[in-house]
Amino acid sequence: MAINQKIFNGLQVNRSLLAGGVVLTGIGSVLGAAGAALVCAALFTAGRDWVRSMETAPTTLAQRALHEAKVASSAGWEAWRAEHGSPN
Incomplete structure (x- = not known):
């Protein structure tokens, strides 16, 4: 048995390979997180530039x-009331 192996209930683990x-x-995790951060930053910047280039603001x-939608709902409600003769 090598020095870097340990027997635990019959399981032999090569510690250097595990490490x-x-x-x-x-x-790999750090590189993946860095890549995801770069992708998010690029998408955020592109979205911000796209919103800024719009003629009409999204809130408007x-x-x-x-x-x-309110006008259409009101018109639908009035049409329903007129059809069913409801005074409400």
Whole structure:
């Protein structure tokens, strides 16, 4: 039996191989996190530039859509009341 191996209930673990795997996994995790951060930064910048280049601000578009939805809902409600003869 080699010095870097230990027997634990019949399981022999090569400690140097295990340590190397842990180190490589850690390095890969750090590189993966750095890559994900770069992708997020690029997408955030592109989205921000796209919003800035719009003719109408997104808040204005949302307010307009909400107003149109309210008008359509009110018109639908009035049509339903007229059809069913409800005084409410």
